[in-house]
Amino acid sequence: MLAGRKVLVGVTGSIAAYRAAEVVRGLVREGAETRVVMTAAARRFVSHVTFATLSGHPVATRLFDGGPVHIELARFAEAAVVVPATANILGKVAHGIADDLLSTVLLACTAPVLFCPAMNASMYRHPAVQASIGRLKEMGYHFAEPGTGALACGEEGPGRLAEPEAILEHVGRLLAPKDLAGLTVLVTAGPTREPLDPVRFISNRSSGKMGYAVAAAAAARGARVILVSGPTQLAPPAGVETVWVETAREMLARVREFYPAADVVVKAAAVADYRPAGVSEHKIKKEGETLHLVLEKNPDILATLGREKGRRILVGFAAETEELVPRARRKLEEKNLDLLVANDVTLPGAGFGTDTNVVQLVYRDGRVVPLPLMTKRALAHRILDEVLRLRAAPGP
Numbered sequence: 001m002l003a004g005r006k007v008l009v010g011v012t013g014s015i016a017a018y019r020a021a022e023v024v025r026g027l028v029r030e031g032a033e034t035r036v037v038m039t040a041a042a043r044r045f046v047s048h049v050t051f052a053t054l055s056g057h058p059v060a061t062r063l064f065d066g067g068p069v070h071i072e073l074a075r076f077a078e079a080a081v082v083v084p085a086t087a088n089i090l091g092k093v094a095h096g097i098a099d100d101l102l103s104t105v106l107l108a109c110t111a112p113v114l115f116c117p118a119m120n121a122s123m124y125r126h127p128a129v130q131a132s133i134g135r136l137k138e139m140g141y142h143f144a145e146p147g148t149g150a151l152a153c154g155e156e157g158p159g160r161l162a163e164p165e166a167i168l169e170h171v172g173r174l175l176a177p178k179d180l181a182g183l184t185v186l187v188t189a190g191p192t193r194e195p196l197d198p199v200r201f202i203s204n205r206s207s208g209k210m211g212y213a214v215a216a217a218a219a220a221r222g223a224r225v226i227l228v229s230g231p232t233q234l235a236p237p238a239g240v241e242t243v244w245v246e247t248a249r250e251m252l253a254r255v256r257e258f259y260p261a262a263d264v265v266v267k268a269a270a271v272a273d274y275r276p277a278g279v280s281e282h283k284i285k286k287e288g289e290t291l292h293l294v295l296e297k298n299p300d301i302l303a304t305l306g307r308e309k310g311r312r313i314l315v316g317f318a319a320e321t322e323e324l325v326p327r328a329r330r331k332l333e334e335k336n337l338d339l340l341v342a343n344d345v346t347l348p349g350a351g352f353g354t355d356t357n358v359v360q361l362v363y364r365d366g367r368v369v370p371l372p373l374m375t376k377r378a379l380a381h382r383i384l385d386e387v388l389r390l391r392a393a394p395g396p
């Protein structure tokens with residue numbers, strides 16, 4: 001959703017200014033045309049050269065640099081993000097003060113603006129700052145809420161800049177078209193865990209990143225999203241109903257519960273094909289030189305859904321290490337899918353745990369479309385674009 005979009009980044013004077021570089025880097029990586037405005041205080045923390053290098057454009061710093069630069073920048077922006085946002089910039093915009101380039105651009109800007117506050121906890125809690133935030137929210141400004149924890153000033157409390165990934169996600173939400181509004185998208189993500197005894201389980205390397213990216217992208221595009229997730233370390237995406245499961249059989253039960261309401265299903269989860277035939281009540285003792293486990297087959301969730309498909313669009317994933325396309329075709333056929341996203345997990349930047357993926361899209365009509373390496377966020381949007389095309393295509 002960020003590719004080709006125009007994003008203005010305002011950087012103000014906080015120790016967190018260096019993290020704005022990660023945000024600019026992320027925007028550029030996603031293909032957004034990015035311009036940076038820095039306040040004088042921000043330049044005391046980070047050089048404008050850093051942002052000029054990352055964005056590929058000169059950094060704007062002064063109001064009186066020839067023409068009406070503030071109007072040009074305000075018109076350029078399809079979205080603006082102020083990262084970090086100090087008490088000073090929040091107070092100024094809340095009260096209509098325009099005494100430097102950034103505050104003036106923000107008053108002239110009609111695009112959605114995201115503030116990412118970062119400051120000392122006592123400052124953040126101060127009634128004047130809270131009043132500015134309240135006023136800005138009433139005016140329709142957006143906020144990436146700060147985290148709570150140890151701050152650079154040595155204090156503990158609220159005021160830590162939101163994570164750059166969460167900020168990028170939020171900017172994506174501001175820019176996303178609401179083309180999935182009215183649809184319910186059911187997504188599965190992460191691994192399953194199949195217990196052996198009270199302390200051990202069989203699982204796999206799925207981090208959940210791919211499925212969470214699909215869930216976040218669908219929510220950003222206006223869908224009701226139900227995410228059925230195996231155990232992961234990830235925060236549930238904003239605006240998504242998240243349901244936690246552990247085993248394949250639990251995943252099947254929860255997916256079946258939500259299936260009647262779903263218009264689209266995207267199954268990115270890496271489901272264990274087999275589970276231990278019995279779960280030991282006590283921890284299995286270390287006795288012999290070898291230990292034999294008996295495994296039994298788990299239900300195939302997607303194949304079950306495929307048998308009751310109706311008018312839904314079903315998208316599966318296939319993680320393969322060989323014969324990518326033939327295996328993907330077989331799975332598409334056997335599970336009665338509309339689209340199979342096939343990843344060769346041996347490729348660099350593809351598959352488990354990475355922020356990127358390399359896939360081939362395999363269609364029912366035999367088409368195979370290889371995609372270049374891209375972020376999982378960009379791939380999620382690409383998959384949803386395909387879902388919309390498949391929904392619009394005349395039925396067989």
Ligand code: PMT
Binds near residue numbers: 268302351
């Ligand atoms: O989570 P990440 O770290 O971001 O990694 C992403 C990913 C590699 C897990 C993801 O891109 C991916 O490929 N997911 C599917 C992995 C997989 O289990 O593939 P499979 O070929 O075993 O299964 C094919 C399809 O059937 C999948 O959609 C799977 O969810 C589904 N399935 C499989 C077995 C089973 N018992 N029930 C199922 O529904």
